Amino acid sequence: MRQSALIFLALLPLAFGAETVQAQETPEDYLDRIAAINEAGPSIHAVIALAPAEAIAAARRGSGPLAGRAVLVKDNIETRDMPTTAGSLALKNNATGRDAPLVAKLRGAGAVILGKTNLSEWANFRGNHSSSGWSAAGGQTKNPYAIDRSPCGSSSGSGAAVAAGLAWAAIGTETDGSITCPASVNGVVGFKPSVGLVSRALVVPISAVQDTAGPMAASVHDAALLLTAMAGTDPADPATAEAGKHAGDFTAGLAEAKLAGVRVGVLRRQVGSVRGVATLFDRAVADMKRAGAQIVEIDFKPAPRLEQAEFTALLFEFREGINAYLAALPGSAPVRDLAGLIAFNKTHEAEEMRWFGQELFEKALAATDRAEYEKARSDAARLAGTEGIDALLAKNKVDVLVAPTTGPAWAIDLVIGDHFLDIGAGSLAAVAGYPHLSVPMGAVEGLPVGLSFMAGKWADAKVLRIGAGYEKARSAVLAKPALQPWRAR
Template sequence: MTRTTALLLALVTTSSLAAPASAQPHQDTQTYVDRIEALDDAGPMIGAVIVHDSDAAAKSQALLGTPLQGRAVLVKDNIETREWPTTAGSLALKDNMTGRDAPLITRLRAAGGVVLGKTNLSEWANIRDNDSSSGWSAVGGLTRNPHATDRNACGSSSGSGAAVAAGFAWAAIGTETNGSITCPASVNGIVGFKPTVGLVSRTHVVPISSTQDTAGPMARTVEDAAMLLTAIAGSDPLDPATAEADARKVDFAAGLGTASLAGVRIGVMRKQIGNRADLTAVFEQALADMERAGAVLVDIEFEPNNQMYSDSFTVLMFELREDMGKYLASLPQPAGRDTLPRTLADLIAFNQANDGAEMRWFGQDLFELAETTTDREAYEKARADALRIAGPETLDTLLAEHNVTLLVAPTRGPTWTTDLVNGDNFNGSMGFGSPPAIAGYPHLTVPMGAVERLPVGISFIGAKWADHDVLKAGAAYEKARTAELPAPSFKPWSAGD
C-alpha cells in the first residue's frame, strides 16, 4: 500500500465523507479525483469508476456562481457523455464514442455540474441473463461494496452507488427499470431517488424499457439528491414520456431544510418488512423516529396481485428488443465504418463470438428470450394490465383507502457475498419497490441503519408526480433518524470486527 493510499484510507474510514463546509467545490473535486486514484484504481480497487477526468478540479473552479457551483458528478456508463464512449459495460459498445451528451447531461452542465467520469454497472443494466452477478461488466470488471469489499454493490447502478458511498464524487446519476437505483443506494448506505417516469429524459440512454426506464440521482443526503434532480429534470421533445416534465418540475430542494413529518399520515407495509428479525428491528427504530417527529403511522396488510410481475416481464422482454434496436440504429457510425451492433440479434451474436470475455460467468438467456418476444397484441395487453394493477389498483388504492400520503417499507436486506460462479443471492421477502417501478411512481430510499455493519435503507413511495412530497418526507426522516450509520471499511466483511 502506498503512503497516499494509506492516508486516504485513514481519512475516509475515520471521518465523514461530506466535504468540509468551508471547502470550495473545486477543492472537493480534487479530493474526489485523489480518492478515485487511491481507492478505486489502486488500494482496495472498488471498481466503481470506469474512467475519470483528472483535470475536473479546474473545471469545477470555473463554474463557481452557477446553481451547482461546479459540483462533481459521476455518470452511469449507459448515459451518453461527449467525452467518453458509452458502453453499457459491454465490449460490443467499447467504440461507442457518440460525441454527444444525453439531454439530462446537457441540463447538468447548464446548471453548473461537472461530469467527473463514468461509473461501472451491471452489464446491459442487468437484463442479459437471469443468473448474473450484479456489479460485473466485461468493460469495468466487478464493482465492490466499500462497506464490505467481498459483498455485492447491487442493482445495475452498482458503480454509482459504490462511488458515492466511497466518497468519489458529490453525487452520481444512476438509472432504474426495477430496483437499479434503490437497491444499490440501500446496500451502499446512501440516498437514491427513482423519480416519476417522465420527469427526466431518456434520450441517448441505453434502454431496456420505454415504459419503466428512468435516470435519477444518488447522493449522500436527500438535499443533495434533490439538487441534482432539479438540474437534470425537464421535458425533452425526443422523449414523449417527458411532455409534462417542465410543468411538474420545481426546485426539489426547496423546503427540505424545514420539512416536517408532523401530522403526515404514512402507510406501513407490514407484509413487506420481510423475514429477518434484525432488519425488522432496524425498521421499527426508523418507525419510532418518525412517530417521535409527529408522523401518524397506519399499518397496512397487503398482498400484491402477482399478475403485474408477469405482465411487467412481458413488457420488458418486448421493449428490450424494440427499444434497444432503435437505440443501436441511432448511433453514429464510428471512424467511417459500421462496426457497431445495430440490433439485439447483433448483440447476441457478438456475445456468442466473444464468449470467453463476455459469457464466462453467465449467459444471455434474457437477451435470447427478448429476441423471440414479438407478439405485439400480447405486449400491449400486458402493458395496460401491468400499469393498471401497479398504479391505480395498488398504489393509488392503498394511498386513498388508508388516507395516507406515503407508503414505507425496508428497501432491501443487507448485501450478500458476491459469487460470480453462482450469481446473485437476493432475498425477495422484503421491500415494495416493484409496484412503483412498474407504475412509474416516485421511490426514495434513505439510509436507516445497519445489520451487522452492512447498510440498509428505508423506502418512501408516493403518488405519481408527488416527487417533491416524497423528497420532503425523506429529508424530514433524515433529521429525525437516531440510528448510527456505518462508515465504509474498504475491506472484506469479518464477523470479528
C-alpha cells in the same frame, strides 16, 4: 498521490460515512481518491472512465447551482467526451460525441462531469444468474462497506462511488430497483423520480415505460439539488411532455421539513425475514411517530400476476428500444441490433459469458407478439398503479408508503449469481412509474439498509420532503465504509 488522499484512507473506516462527504471538495480531491481506492488499494471498480483533464479543468470555471460539484454518470448515459459502453465490450469504442440532455442540463448548472461509473452489464438485463455490478468492460464493482459483498445493481458503480467519496454525487438509472437497491446496500440516498420528469434521450434503453435516470447522493438535499438541475421537458423524449408542470426547485422546504401530521402507510408484510431488518424498520417507524407522523399499518400482498406481466412487457420493450438505439448510433458501431449483440457475445464468449449467459437477450429477440405485450403492460400498470399504490394511498388515507428498500448486501458470487431477498415493495413504484426514495435507516452487522418512501405519480417533491423529515428524525447511528472484506464485528 497527494498526502490528503493518504490521510483519507487511514481515517476512512473510523470517521467516514456517506453523510459526511464535503460538498466543497474539489475535483482534484476526488481524482486522488479514485486513484487511491478505485483501481489501487481495495480496487472497488466503481469508476469505469474519467473525463479528459482539459474537460474537467474547463468545467471548473463554470457557474450555476452545481458550480464546482463533481458528478459521476452511469455508463449507459451518453457523454460527449467519453465512450458509453453499457458495460459491454460490444460498445467499448462507442464515443458518440453527444451529451444526453440530462448531462447537458447538469453541465449547464455548473456540474463537473468527472467520469463514468461501472454498472451491471446492460443494466442487468442480459442473462440469468448475473452478478450485480459486473461488466465485461469494468469488472466487478465492490461494496465499500464490505468489499466481498454485492453493491447491488444495476447502478452499482454510482452507489459505491458516492459511498466511497469518489464524487459529490452520481447519476444512476432504474427500470426496477436499479437506483434504490444500490442506494440501500451502499448506504446512500437514491431517488427514482416519476417516469417523465427527467429525459431518457441518449440513455441506453430497457423500457420506454419504466426507465428513468435519477440522483444518488449523500443526503436528501443533495439528491434534490441534483434532480432540480436534471428535470424538465425534452422534445426528444415524449414521456417528458408534462415535466415542465412538475419540475422546479426540489430543495424548497427541505430545510424546514417536518413529519408532524404526515400519514405514513407502513407495509409490514414487506419487511421480510432477515434478522435485524425488522428491528431497524421498527426503529425507523418509531422515529417517525416520535416526530409527529401518524402511523397507519397496512396489510398488503402484491398481485401474483404483476411480476410475470412486467417481465413480458420488458422483453418486448427492450427489443424495440435497443434496436432503435443501436441503429441510430453515429460512427461505425460493431452491432446495430439485438441480434447483432447476441452474435457478438457468442463470438466473444470467453470475455462476455464466462459467468452468465444471455437468456434475456434471446427471449427478448423472440418477444414479437404485440397483442400479448399490450395486455401484459396494461395489466402491469393497473396492478402496480391503479390497484396498487393509488389504491393503497386512497383506501388508507396516507401520504406515503414505507418499507425497507431491501436487505443487507449478500456475498458477491460470480459462479451462482445474485441472491436477491424478498424484502421491500419497490417494484410497485417501478412498474407504475411513480417516485421512490431510499434513505439510509441503519445497518445489520455493518451492512447498510435503506428505508423506502413511495407515493403517486408526480408526487416527487412530497416524497423528498417526507424523506428529509425522516432523515432529521432518524436516531440510528449509520455504519461507515470499511473498504475491507466483511467480518463479524
